[in-house]
Amino acid sequence: MITVGLTGGIGMGKSACADLLRQRGIPVIDTDVLARQIVEPGQPALEEIRQTFGPQVIRPDGRLDRKQLAGTVFYDPTARAQLEQILHPRIRQLWKSQLETLRAQTSPTLPLSHSPTPRPAEPRSNAPRSHAPHAPHAPLAVVVIPLLFETHAQTELDATLCVACTSVTQRERLRPRGWSDKEIDLRISAQLPISEKTSLANFVIWTEGSLDVHARQLDRILCSLNSA
Template sequence: MLKVGLTGGIGSGKSEVARRLAERGAIVIDADKIAREVVEPGTPGLAEIVQAFGDEVLRPDGTLDRARLGSIVFADPEKLKILNGIVHPKVGARMAELEQAAPPDAVVVYDVPLLAENGLAPLYDLVIVVDAADETRIKRLTTLRGMPEQDARARIAAQASREERLKIADIVIENEGSLEDLDARVAEVWQELRARRDQDNTSSGLSRRTPGR
C-alpha cells in the first residue's frame, strides 16, 4: 500500500485533483467529507460543538450551519483551536478505519486540508501539495463559491502559508492554468504514484518519509 498525503490551501483546486486521482484508481479518503459526517445531527461531535459555540451555529432543521460556524472560528484563532480539538480526533479515527479496509496493493490518497498545520506529513509515504497563488485562490472563492472577499482572505490567513506547505511537498501540482492543464499534470503524477507503489510491492517496502524530504 502506498499512502499519499494530499493537501493544498482553500481554493487551490485540491478537490479537483482528488477527484481525478479517484477516477484513475486511487482510493481517496476525504477528511472534509468525514468531518461533515462526524458532526451530523445526533452525533457526539455536533453536541460538543453546540456546547462550545451555542445554538446559534445550528440551522432551524438542527443541522450545523457551517458558514455561521466558519465566520466565528476563522476570525478567532482560539475558537478555531477549540473546534479543531473537537473534530480532528473523530476524523482521524474514521480515516484509520477506512485505511484498514483498503486492499494491500492500493494507492491510498488522504485528502487532508490541514496536513501542514497539524504536522501530519510523516504519516505518509509522500506528500502532494496543490499550489496556487493567494490572489488566484481569492478569485476562485469569491467568483465560484460566492464567498465575501473578507471571509476568503480570513480563511487563507488561518491556514498554513504556501511556503509552509511547499516545504513538506514531495510532489507539487501547480494549478494556475486550465482544467486541461490540470488533467495532464494529474496523469503524470498518477503514473509516478503507480511506479512507487510497484516499487514498494517488489522490494522490502518504502521507508517512511521525513519532513521536508
C-alpha cells in the same frame, strides 16, 4: 499499499485533483466529507460543539449552522482552536480506519523505502500528452487533508502532494463562493502559507493552467510513485 496525503491552499484545486485520481481508479478519502458526517444530528461532535459555542450554532432542524459557526471561529483564533480540538481527532480516526480497510483489501506491498525528493511537477513543453486515465500499477490510496501539515498528518502517510496556484487565481476562484475579501483573507490566513506547504510536500502540482495540464502533471507523479 502506498498512502498519499493531498493538500493545498483553499481554492487551489484539491477537489479537481481528487476527481482526476478517482477517474484513474484510485480510492480517495475526502476529510471534508468526514467532517460533515461527524456533525450530523445525533453525533457526539455536534453536541460538543453546541456545548462549546452555544445553541445559536444549531439550526431549528437540529443541524449545524455552518455559517453561524464560521462567523465565530474565523474571527477568533481561540474559538477556531477549540473547534479543531473537537473535530480533528475524530476525523483522523476515521480516515486512518478507512485506510486500514483499503489496505486489507489489497495485496501486501512494501512501503516507500524513502520519501521522494520534493519537486514541482510542472510539465515541460515537450512532455507527452496524457491520454486515457489509467490506474497505477501499485496499490495506492489518497487522503485529501486541507490542513495536512498543520495537523502533522504527513507522519501517518508515505508521501504528500500539494496543489498550488498564485494568490490572484486563488482569490478569483474563491469570490464566487459569496465570501467578502475579508472573509477570504481570514480563511487563507487560517492555513499555512502555500510557499510553506509546497516546500514540505514531496510532489507539487501547479494548477494555473488547464485541467489537461493538471492531469499530465498528476500522471507523471503517479508514474514516479509506481517506480519508488
